[in-house]
Amino acid sequence: MSLSASALAQELKSQALTNANNSGSKGDALAALEAASFPERKTERWKYTSLQALADGHLNAIADGEISQPLPALSEHVVTINNGQLVSHNLPDGVSLSHDGPAINGLQTPFAFYNSAVASQPVVLTVAANTRIEQPIHVQLQSASDTPAHCNPRLVVVLNQGAEAAVIEHYHAEGQALSNAVTALITADNAQLTHYRLQGEQANTLHIGTLIIDQQGISKVDSYQLMTGNRLRRNDVRALVNKSGAELNMKGIFVVRDNSHVDNQLCVEHAVPNCESDQNFKGLAGESGKAVFNGRIHIHPGASGTNA
Template identity: 40%
Template sequence: MSDFMQQPLTAAAETAPPWLAQVLERGREQWRASSLPNRKTEAWKYNNLQALQQSFTAVDRHAAPRLGNISYPELPGSTLVFADGLYREELSHIDLPAGARLQRFSEADEATASQITNLLGTAVNQARHRFAALNEATLTDGVFLQVDANTVLEQPVHLVWLTSGQGEAVSVNQRLLVQLGANSQASVVETFCNANTGGTAFTNGISELLLGDGARLDHYRLHLEQGEAAHIGGVHAALAGNSTLNSFHLALGSRLKRIDLVAEHRGQGAHCELNGIYLPRGEEQVDYHTCIEHAVPHCTSSETFRGIIGDEATAIFNGRIHIHPDAQKTCAELSNKNLLTSNRAEVNTKPELEIYADDVQCAHGATVAQMDPLTLHYLRTRGVPKDEAEVMISYGFINELVDGVRCEPLRDFLKPLLARRFARNEKLTRHILEEKSLDGSNA
């Protein structure tokens, strides 16, 4: 295996809590046994991994990161902020009801440490996700959210992961473990953002979501890193019987961004709704690989991803639905639509159905198109300037998914963020946000 992470591997062994030693060693063994993917690796053949062709260092724990003016959602409820992988107590606060606990790995007592050790990796297939092994091999801290049976969290739990990009090539490890008891409910928001200083920060992030019988989780993951940021991460969910996972993902582009999303139905009656938006521009890159595993009967899933790719950017989407032999009476749908706003933009989309049961209802589809000239002409003939018309069409293309975000404060943060992303000037941003006719429109 490449030695580009040698220094962070060494630092992790020296700074991790003693009870994590077994987890680190497990990750090291699998990382040593694997190889860095390249263009000949099927699942990585469209990725440009040049951002990893350098040696990364561990974060200096004694240096305060210069974060500048990084904008991220301010939400009610509990918020934990990490800067360059280090906990920032002055920016964090915890407000949870009885029956819920939010614990950092580095502060876990003996009983909690034993729980975390037993649960870590139970939703991750490390043989298929090699960078999950690297995450374990460099693990020094993380967050454990545990919600007891029949407990309902009225307010979201927000995890904020900030990277500074100080000019050095630094490595940041992120780990989240969520365990929901039977019939519990919670909302979790993860936000990744950076100070676009021109420095390189490599984030290797893994989130594990374990849902008990009848549990419901609303999960949001926002990848707002831009510039030279590199992020290889994954979300791995295990759904017990009659549980529900509603998951929303947003990715702005950066030099390298690869996210694997895996949801496994392990109990009958489970449902997964997976929605996402990706918006690379310039020479940025975004890659989403999703897999929904239907391993038992009577489960449902719905997946919708939309991408708007501009300039010379590249997007990759690979969506897989895997119906196991025993998964009769499954209902699963997958839709991926892409809008190219430049003739130099590129998208590689591959929806997959792998079915081994004969009593199922499954559908999948993907489209790639440029902006509709008739729609553009219609707006132009009614006095709408070309730039404004293009923004209206782009914003309308994803507006349905944004409106579907159940967390209202988060939705209020996203709408102006996306309007600015398209408009690139405040006057047009305000006009788009005030334009009533965009509600529910599509391209």
């Protein structure tokens, strides 16, 4: 089955209207989704990635399958999210969990707006000021469906002033599940965050994800990503370096084979003077796999002394 970009856009907006609460920020997200342009092959940042896999009906149902092979725990501090819903958590002192957090800056795609409108149980992890968390926090984001369906996990990590932590953002999916995920990392002055993003879902699954790194203070963020290909994997990563003296390091590896696909779109926004960022990504493609990488550094007017 083949659907036009306009038909897929209508499906996305129809589902948003069906599942969203029109109040507050969700209402704002609905308005943003309504105004957003749905990507098509002529859209520059999407020209190497087809969304025709969504024509199978992934947008018409919410995933609710059972996870047959749950992820192993990589730390004693584990947060488990299945099909976009919080299942369990074991957090150290100094880290709180809620379902209501700060607004996420920098969202741009209709899929991110859709997530904002319909995510029913966002997970917001807040590390208290001047707190050092010794072990990583392992966030397991799992999904499963025997038929085409989707879920909308939403993870926000906030490090207050002087906080230090490591977070493992770990995805696993089975069957024909689409994970439409949004993650935001927000850091204040003197915060240090080490972030690992592991994406190894099964071959027939789909993943459309947005990662926002918002350095609101003089902070250091080290982000490491490991991605294997699946039927459709799209990663939109946007880093907002918003405080002079902030430092950002991003490294990643992506591997595709068979008929799998990975599309990485990265943009680092240097909005203020005297900040540093560094990117080092390596990809490997075999058989009929397709790997896409587009990295962009935007140095805003007045951001003198940028080292990127």
